Amino acid sequence: MKIALTKTVVLYGLFLAGLSYLLALIKFKFLLRELSVEFYVGVVTIVFTALGVWMGSRLVRKKRGPVEQFVMNESARDHLGITAREIEVLALMSAGHSNEEIARQLFLSLHTVKSHVSHILFKLDVSRRTQAVEKARSLHLIPKSGSSLV
Amino acid sequence: MKIALTKTVVLYGLFLAGLSYLLALIKFKFLLRELSVEFYVGVVTIVFTALGVWMGSRLVRKKRGPVEQFVMNESARDHLGITAREIEVLALMSAGHSNEEIARQLFLSLHTVKSHVSHILFKLDVSRRTQAVEKARSLHLIPKSGSSLV
DNA sequence: GCGTGAATCATACTTTGGAGTGATGCCCCC
DNA sequence: GGGGGCATCACTCCAAAGTATGATTCACGC
Numbered sequence: 001m002k003i004a005l006t007k008t009v010v011l012y013g014l015f016l017a018g019l020s021y022l023l024a025l026i027k028f029k030f031l032l033r034e035l036s037v038e039f040y041v042g043v044v045t046i047v048f049t050a051l052g053v054w055m056g057s058r059l060v061r062k063k064r065g066p067v068e069q070f071v072m073n074e075s076a077r078d079h080l081g082i083t084a085r086e087i088e089v090l091a092l093m094s095a096g097h098s099n100e101e102i103a104r105q106l107f108l109s110l111h112t113v114k115s116h117v118s119h120i121l122f123k124l125d126v127s128r129r130t131q132a133v134e135k136a137r138s139l140h141l142i143p144k145s146g147s148s149l150v
Numbered sequence: 151m152k153i154a155l156t157k158t159v160v161l162y163g164l165f166l167a168g169l170s171y172l173l174a175l176i177k178f179k180f181l182l183r184e185l186s187v188e189f190y191v192g193v194v195t196i197v198f199t200a201l202g203v204w205m206g207s208r209l210v211r212k213k214r215g216p217v218e219q220f221v222m223n224e225s226a227r228d229h230l231g232i233t234a235r236e237i238e239v240l241a242l243m244s245a246g247h248s249n250e251e252i253a254r255q256l257f258l259s260l261h262t263v264k265s266h267v268s269h270i271l272f273k274l275d276v277s278r279r280t281q282a283v284e285k286a287r288s289l290h291l292i293p294k295s296g297s298s299l300v
Numbered sequence: 301g302c303g304t305g306a307a308t309c310a311t312a313c314t315t316t317g318g319a320g321t322g323a324t325g326c327c328c329c330c
Numbered sequence: 331g332g333g334g335g336c337a338t339c340a341c342t343c344c345a346a347a348g349t350a351t352g353a354t355t356c357a358c359g360c
Contacts, residue, residue, distance in 0.1 A: 096276065119306095130246040233336065250316080279317075
């Protein structure tokens with residue numbers, strides 16, 4: 001991010017340098033052959049509008065970056081009284097793991113996982129794990145798709 | 151969309167008109183008091199860069215619109231041989247509905263729904279409905295969260 | 301030091317999900 | 331007109347999910 005920004009600035013500087021050289025050339029011509037100021041300004045106008053469009057696109061693209069980092073909605077979590085362990089289970093549930101797989105991955109017994117899942121369902125006020133995953137996602141308790149918490 | 155674009159063009163035209171008036175003024179001054187061409191060009195440069203940035207932002211914002219409409223990945227769907235009815239069931243699954251709820255909503259017997267679900271799991275090469283939902287989402291067979299197909 | 305709540309494990313039970321297999325009616329296409 | 335794919339329904343069997351209830355341990359705070 002920082003490097004990319006630096007690169008942009010450097011590129012812009014180089015571009016400006018090149019452009020001033022060009023301007024000097026045009027100005028030289030202008031003095032010699034009485035080229036109109038309008039033409040001169042027209043070139044500058046077009047070039048800098050284009051440059052601005054390019055910069056604008058880059059800026060916006062960077063701002064709404066393609067990464068879209070996940071940030072936990074801690075207030076919702078605390079409000080519902082969902083514990084850290086339950087979030088862990090929730091994340092594994094959302095990845096489509098079975099209770100037994102979750103038990104193995106977290107070094108728990110199947111009973112414990114079922115207990116956690118029950119609490120999750122109760123706290124989220126749903127009755128099925130798929131609903132729990134949906135709700136947890138919409139509450140930003142777990143990332144969208146394709147990410148991991150660990 | 152088209153209206154907004156037209157509006158942008160009109161605004162741009164008005165802006166240019168205003169600017170040429172400004173330029174004429176500046177030029178007048180330039181002739182009178184020998185203001186340097188560099189100053190003249192500098193102003194134009196800055197103004198049009200800013201204008202370009204503004205236009206660039208608008209263009210990009212429009213292109214990646216704030217709605218982020220869902221478009222079905224038909225090639226993936228066809229390649230996997232998933233039928234329209236299966237997509238319907240998949241959408242209801244993704245909302246966290248049980249087989250029986252799906253049966254009621256689609257006026258089917260529980261058996262039929264189970265049959266559809268089995269086919270979905272087979273075609274998506276998964277063994278649990280939560281995984282199926284995950285995979286279907288990542289393949290853009292169903293919308294992200296909080297939308298509906300109907 | 302005692303209550304509270306989280307995390308863990310447990311047993312017994314009901315409900316739901318999923319595999320396997322097969323049947324029927326329908327439509328499309330060669 | 332027969333084969334193939336789809337949608338529908340059916341039955342069995344087993345696995346997984348979820349409910350209910352309760353026990354134990356540990357940490358934290360008043």
